[in-house]
Amino acid sequence: MTQHWWHVAISWGLAALGFGGMAILAAWRHAAAKRDLARLDPRERRRA
């Protein structure tokens, strides 16, 4: 792979890492909050 393609691959890889990492973090926070809400909120418990 040429030097140019290495730089292109690293650039796109960093973008995927950045957006992907933050999306996974947001999904994890969302799941944790949903679990806590189901435990604490009687309304959520009945709806679940």
Added chain:
Amino acid sequence: MPPVSTPAPPSAPPSAPPSAPPSAPPSAPPSAPPSAPRPLPASPARRPGVPPAGGGLHRFANPGRFLRLTDRVLPWLWGAALLVLGAGAAWALLFSPPDWQQGETVRIMYVHVPMAWLAMGGYLGLAIASLMSLIWRHPLADLAARELSPVGAMVTALCLATGSLWGRPMWGTWWAWDARMTSVLVLFFLWMGHAALVRAFDEEERGARAGAILALIGAVNLPVIKWSVDWFNTLHQSASVTRAAAPGMHVDILYPLMVCALGFGLAFAALVLARTRAAVMERRVRQLQLAQARRHDGGAAEK
């Protein structure tokens, strides 16, 4: 069943009718003296579920309503982002031509330019949210600004990194203290500063207000970034797309750039919305934990 504790929108008109003139005895019908100003008509009884007058964005201050709306919107937003970004990446990496001068490295542009637009556009959004927070005390604007700045810092860091990866083969250097690059570096520090400042206070509201002030002051950097390539003698070239005449780019390169910018823009919006949604739920969890602790203390005191 405890009603959902929804904070009344700050600008909601007081529901209690204006107090009767003090001189009138409570039992007697209030006879308004001619000179006294006519009491304001009592605000019409609001039908449940109807937002107060001037609901506007305050409708979304209600956590329940915000969660129901984002529950419907987010799957479509993520789907559209992945679809457009997938098409854009394939077009940019496989089907668009190499540049006659820059060769394959031009494919870095399809990441670098959208990140630059999101870094600056995102900061403009942060400044608007900060304005809404300071002027209208909109509770959701605080949360959105708090969740926006880490994402803004990430795209600005990507802008600097991909610019450096592009600059090394094209300019022969990873970095130069050029006006455009330096002002974007300052933007990165502003994003990081806001993300840290809003989390530095025990009281969330004080942190939000301090962050809002920083965000508004830092907005002065946006025109400096935009026009730095015209005001100063910079290594970084001047605008190629957003030019008064017409984009100075062939359509074979301009169209995939637009698709990539749309895809990254949708992903950015979905990310900020998902983080804000998680923050609203986390705030609700803290409220319930507090209420549970109070009930527990109350029970222990009775024993």
